[in-house]
Amino acid sequence: MTIDAAKNSHRLFVRDALAAIARPDDAVFSKDPPDQHQCAFGRWYDGDGRQHFGQLPAFGALEGVHARMHQVATAIYAALHTRNREEAIRQGGELMRLEPEMLGKLDALVTAIHEDHG
Structure with a gap:
């Protein structure tokens, strides 16, 4: 997996979660979203x-925000499942806050890889 592919994957992940909030009856998440170990990026x-x-600090810096994104997406799904749209919207705001953090950390990893492999 390339870093660009990881960024695109997480953009789609966020888009799908936000689409589920906008159109909860469309069942964008027909099943629970994957956890941070099951998604393509998580497996990589x-x-x-x-x-x-793994030796790069920028690599380790991804773990927390990546896990948090998945926790929030799961909370969105759970809120929609119980018809608590207000909570889903609140969690969607958190996911939107986390997205640029994740993308920034992926960019930092690219920089660290280039510096490490000079």
């Missing part, structure tokens, strides 16, 4: 990414 992060870049 836990496997090849950790093997190749």
Whole structure:
């Protein structure tokens, strides 16, 4: 997985979660969203990414925000499932706050990789 692919994957993840809030009856999340280990980025992060870049502080810096994004998406789904749209909207705001943080940390990882591999 490339960093650009990871960024696109998380943009789609956020888009889908926000779309579920906007159109809760469309069932964008027909099942629970994946946790941070099940998504494509999470599998890369836990496997090849950790093997190749785990020594970089910028790599470790991704873990918390990535996990939080998935926790928030799960909270959105749970709120929609119980018809608590107000909570889903609140959680959607949190997800929108986390998205640029995640993307920024991915950019920082790219920089760190280039510096490490000079």
